[in-house]
Amino acid sequence: MEKPTFEGGYVDDEISLRDIWNLLRRNQWLIFLCVLLVTGGAAAYSYFAVPVYESATTIRIEEERANLPVLDILQELSSGSQVETEMEVLRSRTLAEDVVDSLNLQVEIIEPRGVSRAVLLDRLVAERWAPEGEFLIEPGGDAFRITDEETLESLGEVSERLPAALAGVTFTLTEAARDYPRIRVRVLPFDKAVTKLQKxxxxxxxxxDAGIVTVRYESSDTLLVHEVPNRLAASFISRRQRIQKTEASSTVRFLEDQIDTLARQLAAAEERLVAFREEGQVVSIEAEANAQVTELARLQADRNAIDAERSALQELMDEIDREATTADPAGPSPYRRLLSFPTLLKNQSTSELLRSLTEVENQRSVLLQRRTMADDDVQQFTQRIRELEAQLRTVATTYLQGLTNQVQSYDQTLEQFAAQLEVIPQKQVQLARLEREEKVLSELFTLLQTRLKEAQIAQAVEDASIRVVDPAILPSEPIKPKTVLNIALGLILGMMLGVGLAFTREHMDDTVHTREDLVEATGGAPIMGMIPRIRQRGLRPSKTSAAANGASHLGERLVAGRDPRNPVSEAYRSLRTNITFSNPDRPPKTIVFTSPLPQDGKSTSAANLAITLAQQGTRVLLVDADLRRGVLNNVFDLPREPGLSDVITGQAKLSEALRVVDLGESGRMHFLPTGTLPPNPAELLGSERMKTLLRHLEEQFDAIILDSAPLTVVTDAAVLGTNAEGVLLVARANVTERGAIRYSVDQLKHVRAPILGVVLNDIDFRRDSRYSSSYGRYGYYYQYYYGDNGKKKK
Known part of the structure; x- marks a missing residue:
């Protein structure tokens, strides 16, 4: 018997914009909830957060320019390294310590929140060694009591006139402090206060491109926030001016000492130079030396040119001699290559010999077309060629010897010039050394005099290269929290979180929703049918409705017989057509219905398909082959026994077990129940008696539909599928997992059961349209039939 097979198809994994849109629609409530929570959190934070203010001061820093143009260029290429250096100084711990000391930043107000320290405390002084602690200040009559919050020890009283006596800290209260029921003060260690300021x-x-630096400071203290950057800028400028004055004073003393020493060295160098010129009567040795060096360079260049020509001609003659020993007597003369040497061509005799050689070779070539080399006339031409070659070689050799003689002559002349240069007096070197010493000392003396004047000026004037452009002022509005920005970021982050959770949820969802999911899970099995969800009267559809309500509700799902105009009935008729045309020459007669898991709808699909076949006039037999928990007999209100198991074991005859089901206007069909539920269903279904029974039934009926057990639970369906002409795997949308489908397909492939295809059952087009846009086309007819409220139209 020929069994249908299928090959794995290609599944497009590319994600389109429509797929992403459908994913977002499916998870719109999750995304909305994330947006709501994150945005609400951002709004709550913005409402309860303590306002933070910012104030800034701008400082102009002029870069020092070097006197040398090259150094100016290098300074420009360094992208303002001096400004960057001063910025690091502004960030330094030393300046931060000065600010903490001067503004007593070790002391801060914890409660009431958002109130400036200057509003509550007055005449505040904090020492660097003050220990860390938190103190509670509460009204107690005319004065306020101070309590250490860690030890609960009373530390005395404080008022507008009575200063607090804490370890390393003293202060008094302002009149405004009486408006608050309690004040909490924190004293930070000096190091922590400095670190906090730097942050x-x-x-x-x-x-x-501008030498402007901005110093910003953030704080919840509305009054202190502008004092910190101003104090930092003042401390920075003051320190820089002190350092520059100290440097200028040191530079002046150093330059004065160096100038005295250099003046003595310059006078001695000038005296030595004058004495040398008078003693040696030196006028200009450089002119004589330069003339001889120029002539030596010219002679060397001429000698190199002639030597290069000689080497080239020698190499050419060697190649011609080698070719002459192996050349073909009848071929062209190798001495023709002398034409490539331009100097020889300038010689008239050489040119005439080369022309004669060419003419004789041409005449011999014409004669050789009619005669051989042994011919006398040819021999005469050959002899003439040899004579001309000998003359050419003699001319070339003579010219080569002349070039060699010229090179030797130049070498002798060069040796003479070299000897003359060697005897040039060493006094020129001595003169240059003395002049260089005097020049260097003179330039250094002038430079030091200039630097001394500059240092004296810098010592006398104030440094104007660094100054405050705009001092910090009291801020009018806080910079934090930014309510609008926080809410906007909350919306964005909430949406990102929601989308991320949606993608995570989709990634973790292993159930099938669309025909594409089913094709991918089965490895390319044909989709034989797409069955919509059956609306049960008086029940809300759910994933477990069939299991919860038993066979009675399964009976309501047999819509093919009671409601032929139902879209579900049309889907089963489409399934019938697809099965018929799966093999047009011989449609499968024996079909096994199974599913990966219980409650996937295999029994419903098997029964409805049997009804549609009966409506077509086909002699159809529906067999309840689920010998473990078959319920089809209850659906048709028929007894379970005798049935399939009884016929196989021989306890009943087939005629006794077969029942006829009257479908009214839809016709009738035959039904074979499970019979007595046996302890060994797999063995019975795989037995020879079962095979014989199926062959016998195929002779009596046009179509046999077998409802079998789920594949992932037991192997009954796989065993039964080997005896059938095809197996239909039923999967339930939004319920059946891909792993279970893959496992079921593998089970069928292992026993080589013929897989007709897959049926996707229980599709809710309104719900599942968010998984596939193609469901929308099915949904039009479904909505037309049922209406928007899911109820059947009259």
Whole structure:
């Protein structure tokens, strides 16, 4: 018997924009909830957060320009390294310590939140060694009581006139402090206060082409926030001016000492130079030396040119001699290559010999077309060629010897010039050394005099290269929290979180939803049918409705017989057509219905398909082959026994077990129940008696539909599938997992059961249209039939 097979098809894994849109629609409530939670959290944070203010001061820093143009260029290429250096100084711990000391930043207000320290405390002084602690200040009559919050020890009283006596910290209260029921003060260690200040400070350069630096400070203290950057800038400028004055004073003393020493060295160098010129009567040795060096260079160049020509001609003659020993007597003369040497061509005799050689070779070539080399006339031409070659070689050899003689003559002349240069007096070197010494000392003396004047000026004037452009002022509005920005970021982050969770949820969802999912899970099995969800009267559809309500509700799902106009009935008729045309020459007669898991709808699909076949006038037999928990007999309100198991074991005859089901206007069909539920269903279904029974039934009926057990639970369907002409695997949308489908297909392939295809059952087009846009086309007819409320139209 020929059994249908299928090959794995290609599944397109490319994600389109429509797929992403459908994914977002499926998870719209999850995304909305994430957006709502994150945005609400951002709004709550913005409402309860303590406002933070920012104030900034701008400082102009002029870069020092070098006197040398090259150094100016290098300084420009360094992208303002001096400004960057000063910015690092502004970030330094030393300046931060000065600010903490001067503004007593070790002391801060914890409660009431958002109130400036200057509003509550007055005449505040904090020493660097003050220990860490938190103190509670509460009204107690005319004065306020101070309590250590860690030890609960009373530390005395404080008021507008009575200062607090804490370890390393003293302060008084202002009149405004009486408006608050309690005040909490924290004293930080000096190091922590400095570190906290450095974190709250930011130093930036808004424009790299401008020498402007901005110092920003953030704090919840509305009054202190502008004092910190101003104090930092003042401390920075003061320190820089002190350092520059100290450097200038040191430079002046150093330059004065160096100038005295250099003046003595310059006078001695000038005296030595004058004495040398008078003693040696030196006027200009350079002119004589330069003339001889120029002539030596010219002679060397001429000698090199002639030697190069000689080498080239020698190499050419060697090649011609080698070719002459192996050349073909009847071929062209190798001495023709002398034509490539331009100097020989300038010689008239050489040119005439080469022309004669060419003419004689041409005449011999014409004669050789009619005669051989042994011919006398040819021999005469050959002899003439040899004579001309000998003359050419003699001329070339003579010319080569002349070039060699010229090279030797030049070598002798060069040796003479070299000897003359060697005897040039060493006094020129001595003169250059003395002049160089005097020049260097003179330039250094002038330079030091210039630097001394500059240092004296710098010592006398204030440094104007660094100054405050805009001092920090009291801020009018806080920079944090930014309510609108926080809410906007909350919306964006909430949406990103929701989308991320949606993608994660989809990635973790292993159930099938669309025909593409089913094709991928089965490895390319044909999709034989797409069955919509059956609306049960008086029940809300759910994933477990069939299991919860038993066979009675399964009976309501047999819509093919009771409602032929139902879209579900049309889907089963489409399934019938697809099965018929799966093999047009011989449609499968024996078909096994199974599913990966229980409650996937295999029994419903088997029964409805049997009804549609009966409506077509086909002699159809529906067999309940689920020998473990078959329920089809209850669906048709028929007894379970005798049935299939009884016929196989021989306890009943086939005629006794077969029942006829009257379908009314739809016709009738035959039904074979499970019979007595046996302890060994797999063995019975795989027995020879079962095979014989199926062959016998195929002779009596046009179509046999077998409802079998789920594949992932037991192997009954796989065993039964080997005896059938095809197996239909039923999967339930949104319920059946891909892994279960793959396992079921593998089970069938292992026993070589013929797989007709797959049926996707229980499709809710309104729900599942968010998984595939193609469901929308099916949904039009489904909605037309049922209406928007899911109820059947009259």
């Amino acid at each position: 709250a400070l930011s130093v930036s350069r808004p424009n790299r």
